[in-house]
Amino acid sequence: xxxxxxxxGDLVQPGGSLRLSCAAxxxxxxxxxxxxxxxxxxxxxxxxxxxxxxxxxxxxAASVKGRFTISRDNSKNTxxxxxxxxxxxxxxxYYCAKDLQLDVWGQGTTVTVSS
Amino acid sequence: DxxxxxxxxxxxxxxxxxxxxxxxxxQSLIHSNGDTYLNWFQQRPGQSPRRLMYRVSNxxxxxxxxxxxxxxxxxxxxxxxxxxxxxxxVYYCMQGTHWPRSFGQGTKVEIK
Numbered sequence: 001x002x003x004x005x006x007x008x009g010d011l012v013q014p015g016g017s018l019r020l021s022c023a024a025x026x027x028x029x030x031x032x033x034x035x036x037x038x039x040x041x042x043x044x045x046x047x048x049x050x051x052x053x054x055x056x057x058x059x060x061a062a063s064v065k066g067r068f069t070i071s072r073d074n075s076k077n078t079x080x081x082x083x084x085x086x087x088x089x090x091x092x093x094y095y096c097a098k099d100l101q102l103d104v105w106g107q108g109t110t111v112t113v114s115s
Numbered sequence: 116d117x118x119x120x121x122x123x124x125x126x127x128x129x130x131x132x133x134x135x136x137x138x139x140x141x142q143s144l145i146h147s148n149g150d151t152y153l154n155w156f157q158q159r160p161g162q163s164p165r166r167l168m169y170r171v172s173n174x175x176x177x178x179x180x181x182x183x184x185x186x187x188x189x190x191x192x193x194x195x196x197x198x199x200x201x202x203x204x205v206y207y208c209m210q211g212t213h214w215p216r217s218f219g220q221g222t223k224v225e226i227k
Contacts (some may be wrong), residue, residue, distance in 0.1 A: 035216075037164075045156070045164060045207055047216035061215050062116075095163060101154050101211050103175065105163045 002026040002104050004079075004096050009109030016086050020109055022079040022096035030054075030074040033100050036081050038092035039108075048094070049081065064090075086113045117142050117210050121219035127227045128198045136222045138191045138208035145188065145212070152211030155184055155193045158221075159204040167206075168193065200226060 008020040022034070036048040049070040050059045058070050069082040079096050093108040118141040128134045144151045155168040166175050168184040171191060181196040195202055203226060208219040 044205075044221045045158075045209070045218045047209075047218065050216070059214055101152060101166070101169050102156075102209070103166050103169070105165065107163050 002098070004098060004104060004106040006094060006096050006106045006109040009094065009111045011112045011114065012086055013115050014087060014113055016113070017082070017084045018086065018111060020081040020083070020094055020096075020111070022081075022106060024077045024079065024098070027098070029072075029077040032098055034070075034072060034079045035097045035102055036070060036079075037095045037097055037102070037105075038090075039095070040089070040092045043092075046092075050100075051079070083111070086111075088113050116215060117144075117213045117217050119208055119210055119217050119219040121206075121208060121222050124220060124222055126222055126224045128195075128224060129227050130200065131197050134195045134198050134202075134224060136193045136206055136208075136224075138186075138193070138219050140189045140191075140210055142213065143188050144191075144210050151187065153184075153186070153191050154209045154211060156207045156209060156218075157202075157204050158207070159201075162204075164207065195224075198224070198226070 003025050005023045012018050035050045051070045055072050067085045071080045091113045095108045096106050098104040120139045122137045144153050153171050156164040157167050158164045167178050172184040183194050185192050205221045205223050207221050
């Protein structure tokens with residue numbers, strides 16, 4: 001079964017850092033583009049970042065560019081999101097999603113930025 | 116950036132009746148390769164989003180055939196031919212043609 005499973009969410013103070021992980025299984029991870037999408041409490045979906053299958057190309061939403069870094073380790077079938085300089089408005093459930101057109105989603109991991 | 120605008124934002128429906136959600140983009144979603152990357156997602160209460168439709172009108176595996184997608188260019192529609200109780204949730208359109216990717220605001224479908 002094709003699955004992605006996020007982890008690493010936590011409570012962090014404003015200005016702090018956190019790294020999220022997304023473990024993939026059931027498909028050839030290195031063949032696919034991967035995304036991060038977030039959802040603030042009670043709000044809609046916001047696309048955050050994408051990385052190509054080799055890790056050579058990355059894209060970011062303006063709201064996170066310069067603060068967040070997407071990366072992947074194809075030998076470990078794992079996607080990452082390094083989040084620095086966190087703000088209150090980064091509080092959200094963070095989902096990873098497979099492929100250019102987001103065909104498979106995980107259950108999400110919760111990031112809370114608060115003092 | 117491409118703005119995706121859904122309407123209505125709230126849709127009370129009667130079981131067994133049809134329902135339609137409109138999604139409009141601020142730019143054409145026709146890619147240079149000729150494809151149109153407009154996807155629909157369903158988020159049931161307390162669950163993660165699930166993709167229902169891709170490239171306007173292609174149903175994902177396991178999606179009931181009462182769901183259909185149509186449209187072109189900048190105007191798109193998701194139609195449920197006969198609403199069932201399990202269809203309650205929020206529906207989002209998303210464009211996958213331009214950077215950055217963008218979602219509509221979401222349409223909440225509920226039973227009257």
